Amino acid sequence: MSKFKYLIDGIVKNNPTxxxxxxxxxxxxxxxxxxxxxxxxxxxxxVLLCSNMVISLLAPVIPNKVRIPCYIxxxxxxxxxxxxxxxxxxxxLYETLGIFIPxxxxxxxxxxxxxxxxxxxxxxxxALDGLGIGIGFTLxxxxxxxxxxxxxxxxxxxxxxxxxxxMLVFVLAPGAFLVLGYLMVLFNKLKDRKKKA
Amino acid sequence: MExxxxxxxxxxxxxxxxxxxxxxxxxxxxxxxxxxxxxxxxALVLVMGLATLVTYLIQNYVLINTWFGEKMDITFMQTIxxxxxIAALVQMVEIILKKINPTLYQALGIFLPLITTNCAVxxxxxxxxxxxxxxxxxxSHMMNLGESVVYSMxxxxxxxxAIILFAGMREQLExxxxxxxxxxxPIALITAGLxxxxxxxxxxxx
Numbered sequence: 001m002s003k004f005k006y007l008i009d010g011i012v013k014n015n016p017t018x019x020x021x022x023x024x025x026x027x028x029x030x031x032x033x034x035x036x037x038x039x040x041x042x043x044x045x046x047v048l049l050c051s052n053m054v055i056s057l058l059a060p061v062i063p064n065k066v067r068i069p070c071y072i073x074x075x076x077x078x079x080x081x082x083x084x085x086x087x088x089x090x091x092x093l094y095e096t097l098g099i100f101i102p103x104x105x106x107x108x109x110x111x112x113x114x115x116x117x118x119x120x121x122x123x124x125x126x127a128l129d130g131l132g133i134g135i136g137f138t139l140x141x142x143x144x145x146x147x148x149x150x151x152x153x154x155x156x157x158x159x160x161x162x163x164x165x166x167m168l169v170f171v172l173a174p175g176a177f178l179v180l181g182y183l184m185v186l187f188n189k190l191k192d193r194k195k196k197a
Numbered sequence: 198m199e200x201x202x203x204x205x206x207x208x209x210x211x212x213x214x215x216x217x218x219x220x221x222x223x224x225x226x227x228x229x230x231x232x233x234x235x236x237x238x239x240a241l242v243l244v245m246g247l248a249t250l251v252t253y254l255i256q257n258y259v260l261i262n263t264w265f266g267e268k269m270d271i272t273f274m275q276t277i278x279x280x281x282x283i284a285a286l287v288q289m290v291e292i293i294l295k296k297i298n299p300t301l302y303q304a305l306g307i308f309l310p311l312i313t314t315n316c317a318v319x320x321x322x323x324x325x326x327x328x329x330x331x332x333x334x335x336x337s338h339m340m341n342l343g344e345s346v347v348y349s350m351x352x353x354x355x356x357x358x359a360i361i362l363f364a365g366m367r368e369q370l371e372x373x374x375x376x377x378x379x380x381x382x383p384i385a386l387i388t389a390g391l392x393x394x395x396x397x398x399x400x401x402x403x
Contacts, residue, residue, distance in 0.1 A: 021382055024225065025316050029218035069284060076277040084273060102276040102323055106316040108222060173216045174397065177390030184383040192378065 006125055010132020016109045017140035017180075018187045023109040026100045027141060028176040034157050037145025038138060039093045040100065043082050045134025047104050050078045052118040052130035059119040071114045072105065079104045109133065147179050199335060200347055202403050206332050207351035209399040213317050214359045215392060219352075220317030224360055225385055227308070234364035238357030240305040242350055244290060244312050245321055248283050249349040252322040253342055255282060279322055287313045317356060321349040332403045363392060 016022050023044070030040040054074050062070045083101050086094045094101065104110065113133055118126040149155055152170030154162040169175050211217055214224045220241075227237050260272050291309045294302045312318060325345040331337030340348060366388055375384050 021225075022222075024221035025218050028221060069281070072280055072284065073277065076280050080273060080276050083276065099320055099323055099327075103219075103316045103320055105276055105280050106314050106319050108314060111314065169394070172397065173218070174390045174393040176218070177386050177393055181383045181386030181390060184386065185378045188378040188383065 003125060003128060006128040007132040007135075010129055010134070011136040011139065014133065015136040015140060016133055017137060017144075018184060020109075020112075022112055023107045023137065025103065026107060027144065028180060030097055030100050031141055031145040031148055031176060031179075032171050033149040033153070033155075034142050034145040036093070036096055037141035037143075039090070040097055041134070041138025041141040043086065043097070043101060044104055044107060044109070044137055045131070046082050047075065047078045048110050048113060048134045048137075049127060049130040050081075051075045051110060052113055052126040053123055054078075055114045055118040056121055056123050056126035067119070068111075068115070071111060075110050075114070076105045109137065144176075144179055144183060147183065148175055151175070151179075200344070202332050202335055203330065203340075203344055203348050204351045206330075206403050207348050208355040208358065209396070210332075210401075210403055211352075212355045212359055212396050212399075213321070213352040214356055215389070215396045217320075219320040220315050220356055223311060223315055224356070224363065224389070225382065227311075228360050228364040228367055228385075231361060231364045231368065234360045235357070236304055237308045237311075238353065238360055240308040240312060241315065241317065241356055242353040243305075244287060244309070245318055245353040246346055246350040247290065248286055248318050249322050249325055249346050250342070251282055251286060252279050253326060253345045255279070256326040275323065275326075280319055283318055283322070284313050317352065321352050325349060359392065359396070363389060366392070 010016075014020060017027055026040050026044070031037040051071075051074050055071055058070070058074070059067075079102060082104070083094075086097075086101065113129060117129050121129070146156060148170045149157075150166075152166045152168060152172075152175060154160060154164065154166040167175075170179060207213075213219050214221065223237060223241075227233050255278060256272070256275070260274060260278065261270050263269070287309055291302075294305065294309075325340055325348055329337045330340050330344065330348065367385065370384060370388065379387070
């Protein structure tokens with residue numbers, strides 16, 4: 001039960017997008033629709049889970065001074081795996097996410113968890129943490145993607161519910177900043193109200 | 198003329214932060230003061246130019262080359278190779294700069310380690326070797342070495358313009374009365390959104 005806490009922490013208390021504000025580039029760039037956001041979240045989760053496990057196993061043997069480059073190599077290897085798998089099985093999504101798949105390497109969430117969590121905890125705990133943070137990230141991205149898709153394209157998960165045009169600006173670049181900004185306001189407000197109650 | 202189009206396209210139309218979403222972390226992180234924003238963008242111009250120069254050569258003469266009498270294409274190793282090269286390069290720039298120009302090192306030093314994890318650097322070096330450059334009046338083509346370096350340095354300059362403008366706005370925001378729930382990151386994001394809206398006006402000039 002106590003181990004389970006690591007999983008829940010990653011989703012709520014340490015939510016990478018709304019609480020830690022990490023990994024902003026893919027968050028803003030790939031959330032043009034709910035499906036794209038979810039795809040990016042899942043890809044990141046796969047990398048995070050694998051790299052967390054391997055790094056927690058390797059941590060005792062890696063000399064402290066060169067640990068960051070070593071982590072980066074491990075992460076880059078898993079990113080390449082994910083990239084090749086996506087290219088083979090979901091070519092459409094691979095095309096849309098484009099450059100942001102290789103850029104998972106420099107996503108601060110992945111390296112951040114390796115440095116802050118995986119190198120001090122056991123394999124199981126690191127796996128749970130990776131899974132939790134991954135789910136938190138995926139949920140946040142899907143949520144932002146859904147809002148942008150509904151406002152910008154009048155559709156949800158690619159099912160159009162109205163034939164008229166949406167507010168295109170929400171699918172374009174400025175909309176990403178605005179939607180994320182206002183969602184954060186909503187989160188702060190809800191957190192505040194919970195504290196007062 | 199072609200170079201001019203590349204520069205305008207990279208600086209304004211395809212602005213690295215506001216329309217391509219690369220390098221958002223430093224854009225939000227080191228934009229509290231105009232002076233630090235300026236230092237960061239100078240360091241980035243230097244590193245992005247160098248990184249693209251090196252990774253372009255690696256892509257075309259190491260990853261795609263004849264090895265052991267066989268023609269090989271090992272571009273799937275791109276991600277691993279590029280990130281390692283960039284990390285090593287940044288370290289090297291830091292060491293060399295410390296030796297030959299201590300004043301510049303003083304100014305840029307603290308930003309250099311941060312740049313390794315700036316996705317604009319890796320992003321630009323992957324972009325220039327995988328995507329064709331296309332603009333109005335120019336036939337879309339893969340960029341050559343010179344164009345690649347100019348393109349990614351212009352991207353860095355675009356980053357500089359965006360972050361300096363943004364830092365100026367944030368300095369003003371510090372003094373104004375912001376509602377409690379909007380304080381910090383949310384208002385910064387909304388401001389960035391408005392800035393991105395303004396930059397959309399450049400769309401279609403090349």
